[in-house]
Amino acid sequence: xxxxxxxxxxxxxxxxxxxxxxxxxxxxxxxxxxxxxxxxxxxxxxxxxxxxxxxxxxxxxxxxxxxxxxxxxxxxxxxxxxxxxxxxxxxxxxxxxxxxxxxxxxxxxxxxxxxxxxxxxxxxxxxxxxxxxxxxxxxxxxxxxxxxxxxxxxxxxxxxxxxxxxxxxxxxxxxxxxxxxxxxxxxxxxxxxxxxxxxxxxxxxxxxxxxxxxxxxxxxxxxxxxxxxxxxxxxxxxxxxxxxxxxxxxxxxxxxxxxxxxxxxxxxxxxxxxxxxxxxxxxxxxxxxxxxxxxxxxxxxxxxxxxxxxxxxxxxxxxxxxxxxxxxxxxxxxxxxxxxxxxxxxxxxxxxxxxxxxxxxxxxxxxxxxxxxxxxxxxxxxxxxxxxxxxxxxxxxxxxxxxxxxxxxxxxxxxxxxxxxxxxxxxxxxxxxxxxxxxxxxxx
Amino acid sequence: xxxxxxxxxxxxxxxxxxxxxxxxxxxxxxxxxxxxxxxxxxxxxxxxxxxxxxxxxxxxxxxxxxxxxxxxxxxxxxxxxxxxxxxxxxxxxxxxxxxxxxxxxxxxxxxxxxxxxxxxxxxxxxxxxxxxxxxxxxxxxxxxxxxxxxxxxxxxxxxxxxxxxxxxxxxxxxxxxxxxxxxxxxxxxxxxxxxxxxxxxxxxxxxxxxxxxxxxxxxxxxxxxxxxxxxxxxxxxxxxxxxxxxxxxxxxxxxxxxxxxxxxxxxxxxxxxxxxxxxxxxxxxxxxxxxxxxxxxxxxxxxxxxxxxxxxxxxxxxxxxxxxxxxxxxxxxxxxxxxxxxxxxxxxxxxxxxxxxxxxxxxxxxxxxxxxxxxxxxxxxxxxxxxxxxxxxxxxxxxxxxxxxxxxxxxxxxxxxxxxxxxxxxxxxxxxxxxxxxxxxx
Numbered sequence: 001x002x003x004x005x006x007x008x009x010x011x012x013x014x015x016x017x018x019x020x021x022x023x024x025x026x027x028x029x030x031x032x033x034x035x036x037x038x039x040x041x042x043x044x045x046x047x048x049x050x051x052x053x054x055x056x057x058x059x060x061x062x063x064x065x066x067x068x069x070x071x072x073x074x075x076x077x078x079x080x081x082x083x084x085x086x087x088x089x090x091x092x093x094x095x096x097x098x099x100x101x102x103x104x105x106x107x108x109x110x111x112x113x114x115x116x117x118x119x120x121x122x123x124x125x126x127x128x129x130x131x132x133x134x135x136x137x138x139x140x141x142x143x144x145x146x147x148x149x150x151x152x153x154x155x156x157x158x159x160x161x162x163x164x165x166x167x168x169x170x171x172x173x174x175x176x177x178x179x180x181x182x183x184x185x186x187x188x189x190x191x192x193x194x195x196x197x198x199x200x201x202x203x204x205x206x207x208x209x210x211x212x213x214x215x216x217x218x219x220x221x222x223x224x225x226x227x228x229x230x231x232x233x234x235x236x237x238x239x240x241x242x243x244x245x246x247x248x249x250x251x252x253x254x255x256x257x258x259x260x261x262x263x264x265x266x267x268x269x270x271x272x273x274x275x276x277x278x279x280x281x282x283x284x285x286x287x288x289x290x291x292x293x294x295x296x297x298x299x300x301x302x303x304x305x306x307x308x309x310x311x312x313x314x315x316x317x318x319x320x321x322x323x324x325x326x327x328x329x330x331x332x333x334x335x336x337x338x339x340x341x342x343x344x345x346x347x348x349x350x351x352x353x354x355x356x357x358x359x360x361x362x363x364x365x366x367x368x369x370x371x372x373x374x375x376x377x378x379x380x381x382x383x384x385x386x387x388x389x390x391x392x393x394x395x396x397x398x399x400x401x402x403x404x405x406x407x408x409x410x411x412x413x414x415x416x417x418x419x420x421x422x423x424x425x426x427x428x429x430x431x432x433x434x435x436x437x438x439x440x441x442x443x444x
Numbered sequence: 445x446x447x448x449x450x451x452x453x454x455x456x457x458x459x460x461x462x463x464x465x466x467x468x469x470x471x472x473x474x475x476x477x478x479x480x481x482x483x484x485x486x487x488x489x490x491x492x493x494x495x496x497x498x499x500x501x502x503x504x505x506x507x508x509x510x511x512x513x514x515x516x517x518x519x520x521x522x523x524x525x526x527x528x529x530x531x532x533x534x535x536x537x538x539x540x541x542x543x544x545x546x547x548x549x550x551x552x553x554x555x556x557x558x559x560x561x562x563x564x565x566x567x568x569x570x571x572x573x574x575x576x577x578x579x580x581x582x583x584x585x586x587x588x589x590x591x592x593x594x595x596x597x598x599x600x601x602x603x604x605x606x607x608x609x610x611x612x613x614x615x616x617x618x619x620x621x622x623x624x625x626x627x628x629x630x631x632x633x634x635x636x637x638x639x640x641x642x643x644x645x646x647x648x649x650x651x652x653x654x655x656x657x658x659x660x661x662x663x664x665x666x667x668x669x670x671x672x673x674x675x676x677x678x679x680x681x682x683x684x685x686x687x688x689x690x691x692x693x694x695x696x697x698x699x700x701x702x703x704x705x706x707x708x709x710x711x712x713x714x715x716x717x718x719x720x721x722x723x724x725x726x727x728x729x730x731x732x733x734x735x736x737x738x739x740x741x742x743x744x745x746x747x748x749x750x751x752x753x754x755x756x757x758x759x760x761x762x763x764x765x766x767x768x769x770x771x772x773x774x775x776x777x778x779x780x781x782x783x784x785x786x787x788x789x790x791x792x793x794x795x796x797x798x799x800x801x802x803x804x805x806x807x808x809x810x811x812x813x814x815x816x817x818x819x820x821x822x823x824x825x826x827x828x829x830x831x832x833x834x835x836x837x838x839x840x841x842x843x844x845x846x847x848x849x850x851x852x853x854x855x856x857x858x859x860x861x862x863x864x865x866x867x868x869x870x871x872x873x874x875x876x877x878x879x880x881x882x883x884x885x886x
Contacts, residue, residue, distance in 0.1 A: 234797075
């Protein structure tokens with residue numbers, strides 16, 4: 001963030017100057033200074049939590065939003081502007097663009113939302129006496145204004161630094177939050193109304209559960225990252241037994257994820273496909289090392305020993321509830337559509353969906369990676385081979401999805417991608433890598 | 445929606461002793477008393493409000509959340525119960541008194557909980573009646589303290605001149621009541637757990653306090669929000685409060701789910717060594733159960749117990765790096781240097797996860813004899829490692845023993861004692877003996 005393009009820099013200066021003007025003007029017009037200061041402290045407290053929490057859901061931005069909105073309702077547009085400005089300044093962002101940009105952005109947003117709210121002419125005691133519909137309408141107007149102004153200000157800066165179009169940044173990161181904003185807007189109203197009677201107690205009672213929930217979300221995100229890292233590390237440990245397959249599991253996992261997404265699976269099932277791919281060969285541990293590492297042809301007994309690995313994998317993983325559906329993928333990933341596979345000899349539709357995905361992903365990665373006894377095939381050759389065997393060995397639909405996924409993302413074995421598409425929801429990163437993929441595919 | 449029990453290394457045979465029965469019986473008795481007295485007093489003044497809270501508690505009991513460590517909570521139901529306990533006025537502007545007694549609160553919560561228990565049983569889910577009884581008791585305590593003790597007048601008629609609320613809502617009394625309820629909740633949970641795990645009470649209490657504090661404060665705050673909001677604004681507080689309620693419910697549920705998955709995965713991967721034929725079947729899990737029980741004897745914190753559990757599950761993972769398995773998998777008969785090398789390789793695997801550094805350190809040091817700690821000051825063998833070392837040796841000896849049952853355990857302990865003060869930490873062996881005695885394995 002330190003090396004900003006000049007245009008982004010000027011944009012920040014511009015927003016900051018607007019905020020300073022707005023702040024000075026507000027300072028001369030605001031009446032309830034005590035409330036403004038308390039709200040500013042609360043705003044900071046809520047905002048500070050954000051920096052420690054991983055941004056995973058809209059909860060992460062909501063609590064300071066609620067406080068800011070309530071400040072507008074209680075102290076008016078000018079008060080709200082000052083609360084956002086002071087609160088933003090007290091927030092301790094480390095790098096200077098954020099330090100300058102965030103408070104300015106908050107202040108400008110708050111002033112616009114406050115202006116929208118003041119159209120309804122509800123002030124002071126009006127919060128308690130005004131009819132409900134009027135309060136709700138005013139709240140929604142203010143929240144909507146906030147919803148439009150703030151993401152736009154942010155989208156511009158992201159666009160200026162990354163070079164992506166404003167519209168794209170805006171739509172990917174913020175469109176889904178609309179409903180949440182309404183809900184939080186009404187919470188802001190609740191806080192404002194309770195504030196007139198209870199003061200800080202109202203804020204504590206309202207903010208506490210949200211902050212606790214946010215901490216739980218952050219813990220979840222952290223644990224989730226730990227989980228992925230752990231599974232990956234352990235799978236790598238398993239792969240040390242089998243020279244041929246270094247990195248194979250992660251690549252299969254990535255392909256399986258992409259195929260699953262291409263076939264329009266729900267996100268939680270995509271997840272399962274990803275884990276099934278990751279763990280599909282874990283049962284090879286139960287196969288004697290000398291068989292796995294043998295150079296040259298295997299005899300009958302040795303081949304029988306290898307054939308047991310789906311069963312071993314099933315035995316190892318069967319107690320993980322979360323992977324219950326992935327188990328079928330692990331257990332049946334060596335079946336064939338014509339029924340001549342193992343361990344069960346299932347045919348056609350009897351083979352579970354995850355298994356059909358893993359089969360194709362497994363075969364594709366095996367063909368496109370170098371083994372000691374042969375060289376890697378090119379992507380085109382591998383696809384042609386898969387298509388030749390479709391409806392005999394592989395499910396044609398899955399193969400088609402793979403082809404589509406390869407066209408979109410390109411394919412070079414990059415184990416680092418594992419988990420990246422899932423956990424990091426950073427817009428720019430996601431967008432950037434997707435674009436690269438498209439460009440790569442076009443070049444290919 | 446109910447989350448099934450945690451799979452993974454089960455604690456040592458669980459006990460449902462007198463304490464948990466007392467909780468169940470007293471909880472049911474209080475619930476029945478609430479219903480009877482309410483009927484005797486001629487029912488509830490505002491049935492519509494009662495029905496509203498009844499349904500919230502009922503639904504909340506159906507969609508409970510099992511926090512890490514098999515701790516049963518009902519965020520939605522608990523918040524609603526607190527809210528109804530603290531509800532004095534119906535708004536807007538505190539227009540009418542709510543007019544229900546503490547008994548009415550108990551009756552509503554108890555009947556809703558009982559209905560949920562019946563439905564869960566009918567759906568073949570574990571209704572966990574003891575946890576429900578605990579929640580009824582806690583709710584009774586909050587309602588009793590707040591509505592029945594005259595606390596409201598004493599605290600908020602302001603002998604100290606405190607006035608939290610401009611309109612005279614007894615906010616201080618609410619805080620005192622929910623704190624009392626929260627403490628009772630943790631206390632009951634701790635005595636039941638201490639009995640179940642045969643663990644010392646004070647560390648257990650501390651662990652429960654930490655585990656319940658986040659969600660407990662949330663439920664208390666949301667409950668207060670419900671009561672205050674309804675008094676000042678009116679019933680439309682409830683739909684607004686759905687936001688923090690649902691966020692709380694789902695954030696904890698997701699967190700609990702990933703924690704459970706993580707635990708199950710570590711546990712499953714610990715069997716990797718067994719499937720590979722490196723160690724005796726069940727060795728990792730038995731060692732883990734013993735180690736955690738010993739850790740509890742030492743009053744270890746929850747977080748440390750978790751590290752201990754993971755390290756115990758994975759203490760043999762380094763054997764994967766061996767081309768061929770050790771006969772019978774027991775590291776007892778391997779040369780000490782080789783044993784340390786295996787442990788170091790296992791620690792490397794664990795360390796490469798990037799987040800389990802402490803677990804890796806434990807796995808690495810459990811291959812070192814206790815005595816080295818004194819000899820070279822540079823190597824610190826943590827308690828967890830000493831525990832795993834002793835538990836693992838004990839399990840190897842019992843498995844290898846020709847004799848069965850108690851005799852095998854006796855012999856194994858005897859062997860450990862011979863290695864005491866050099867191989868094994870005497871205090872750990874002592875704690876192991878206590879654990880075995882408590883479980884009548886000796």
